[in-house]
Amino acid sequence: MATTTASLDIPQSPDRVWQLIGGFGSLPDWLPYIPASELSEGGRVRTLTNEDGGTIVERLQAFDQETRSYSYAIEQAPFPVTGYLSTLTVHAVPGRPDASRVEWSGSFTPVGVSDAEAEDLFHGIYTDGLAALLKTVSA
Known part of the structure; x- marks a missing residue:
C-alpha cells in the first residue's frame, strides 16, 4: 500500500476554511479542475466531472x-490504483486563530505503476488542490 500527504497553511480561521471545503459536494467552489459535483444517495456519493469531461x-x-x-x-x-481512501482535514494552528493547516492525505494500492509513481500522482493532485484553495480564500 502506498500513501502520501500534503499540507498547507492558509491565512484564514479553521472555521472559515471548513465552511468552504467541508461540504462533500463543495469541490467546484475551490478546485478549478473540478467544475461539477453531483451528490446522490443522500449526499454520500459524489460524481465529479473534471475539466476534460471525465x-x-x-x-x-x-x-x-x-x-x-x-x-x-x-x-x-x-x-x-485500487483501495483508495483519502482524508481532508482542517486543523487549527496553535497560537494563530487567523490561520489553518489543511491536510490532504491518501492511501491506495498501485495497479500497473510503482508505489512512487502513484504517490507522485496523488501528491501532485493534493498539492495543486491546496494551492487552488489558498488562491480561492485569498481572492
Missing part, C-alpha cells in the same frame, strides 16, 4: 464536523 465517483466514508474532517473512497476513476 468522471470520478467517490463515496463518503466518514464525516466529523467537530474535527473538521472527512474521508472518502474512490469507486470509479481513471487512476491506476
Whole structure:
C-alpha cells in the first residue's frame, strides 16, 4: 500500500476554511479542475466531472464536523490504483486563530505503476488542490 500527504497553511480561521471545503459536494467552489459535483444517495456519493469531461465517483466514508474532517473512497476513476481512501482535514494552528493547516492525505494500492509513481500522482493532485484553495480564500 502506498500513501502520501500534503499540507498547507492558509491565512484564514479553521472555521472559515471548513465552511468552504467541508461540504462533500463543495469541490467546484475551490478546485478549478473540478467544475461539477453531483451528490446522490443522500449526499454520500459524489460524481465529479473534471475539466476534460471525465468522471470520478467517490463515496463518503466518514464525516466529523467537530474535527473538521472527512474521508472518502474512490469507486470509479481513471487512476491506476485500487483501495483508495483519502482524508481532508482542517486543523487549527496553535497560537494563530487567523490561520489553518489543511491536510490532504491518501492511501491506495498501485495497479500497473510503482508505489512512487502513484504517490507522485496523488501528491501532485493534493498539492495543486491546496494551492487552488489558498488562491480561492485569498481572492
